Amino acid sequence: MQISGSTALLTGATGGIGQAIARALAARGADLILTGRRTDVLEPLASELSARALAVDLADRAEVSRLLGEAGDVDILVANAALPGSGRLEDYSVQEVDRVLDVNLRAPIALAHGLVPRMTERRSGHLVFISSLSGKAATPNTALYNASKFGMRGFATALRADLRASGIGVTTVFPGFIRDAGMFADAAVKLPPGVGTSTPEEVAAAVVTGIERNKGEIDVAPLPMRVSTMFASLAPETAGRFARRIGSDDISSQMAAGQREKR
Numbered sequence: 604m605q606i607s608g609s610t611a612l613l614t615g616a617t618g619g620i621g622q623a624i625a626r627a628l629a630a631r632g633a634d635l636i637l638t639g640r641r642t643d644v645l646e647p648l649a650s651e652l653s654a655r656a657l658a659v660d661l662a663d664r665a666e667v668s669r670l671l672g673e674a675g676d677v678d679i680l681v682a683n684a685a686l687p688g689s690g691r692l693e694d695y696s697v698q699e700v701d702r703v704l705d706v707n708l709r710a711p712i713a714l715a716h717g718l719v720p721r722m723t724e725r726r727s728g729h730l731v732f733i734s735s736l737s738g739k740a741a742t743p744n745t746a747l748y749n750a751s752k753f754g755m756r757g758f759a760t761a762l763r764a765d766l767r768a769s770g771i772g773v774t775t776v777f778p779g780f781i782r783d784a785g786m787f788a789d790a791a792v793k794l795p796p797g798v799g800t801s802t803p804e805e806v807a808a809a810v811v812t813g814i815e816r817n818k819g820e821i822d823v824a825p826l827p828m829r830v831s832t833m834f835a836s837l838a839p840e841t842a843g844r845f846a847r848r849i850g851s852d853d854i855s856s857q858m859a860a861g862q863r864e865k866r
């Protein structure tokens with residue numbers, strides 16, 4: 604699908620990766636609708652990119668409906684907003700559990716549900732879901748995030764098959780650890796030697812490729828990380844034992860501590 608001249612709705616535009624995606628889509632000539640909660644970040648970004656800014660809380664179902672109504676016809680959805688959902692389940696209130704599932708999984712599904720009928724009428728459109736390698740392999744201290752990101756993969760894969768004949772593309776992007784900006788960088792956790800990172804701009808480039816070439820799935824991580832994720836998805840018990848030996852419990856609890864205020 605051609606991005607230039609298309610209307611693209613991007614959630615989580617105020618975040619580290621969202622800002623890079625917004626800039627990449629603007630550079631390709633998209634008419635952008637940017638969303639987030641922090642208007643002090645959203646509004647300057649929108650005026651820099653000549654975009655529309657719609658401040659919404661995606662944990663609020665009525666606000667998701669309002670967003671759909673105010674956005675109007677959309678050619679491209681990039682469902683990027685998410686909460687880190689890190690930490691042990693028993694440390695969450697049930698309201699916090701709901702918020703992770705609502706923002707990370709329900710809102711992307713509800714937005715797709717609202718947009719697909721008009722896209723089907725026009726026989727054109729593209730949906731991009733930003734998952735994570737945590738949507739392919741589970742790690743300690745990440746049960747809620749894993750649930751939401753595995754769920755997103757299942758949803759997007761099935762939807763891609765259902766929409767194949769309608770002229771609507773579906774792409775899922777799976778970033779690994781992203782440096783410089785975003786929820787991992789904000790947690791300021793030091794990774795063991797040899798565990799590589801990628802940049803927000805690489806995630807943004809994957810979004811562009813996904814739309815332009817209608818790719819089903821794109822991983823954004825160095826090769827060793829992609830291979831170890833594939834192994835962990837095939838043999839989670841063995842991979843878990845190995846990961847514990849190189850300190851995965853410690854790293855994931857540091858990550859949860861660093862992301863505590865984003866619940």
Ligand SMILES: NC(=O)c1ccc[n+]([C@@H]2O[C@H](COP(=O)([O-])OP(=O)(O)OC[C@H]3O[C@@H](n4cnc5c(N)ncnc54)[C@H](OP(=O)(O)O)[C@@H]3O)[C@@H](O)[C@H]2O)c1
Pocket residue numbers: 614615616617618619620621638639640641642659660661662682683684685686706733734735736777778779780781782784785786787788865
């Ligand atoms: N960073 C990484 O290493 C990494 C790795 C794998 C996957 N990912 C995925 O990449 C995507 C972007 O993450 P990021 O690193 O850019 O995270 P981030 O910097 O924490 O940004 C999260 C974004 O989600 C928005 N958001 C959170 N709760 C919201 C709510 N209730 N209503 C509306 N918007 C809400 C935030 O907007 P406000 O703050 O303005 O509310 C912000 O724009 C996520 O799907 C994440 O799971 C990230």
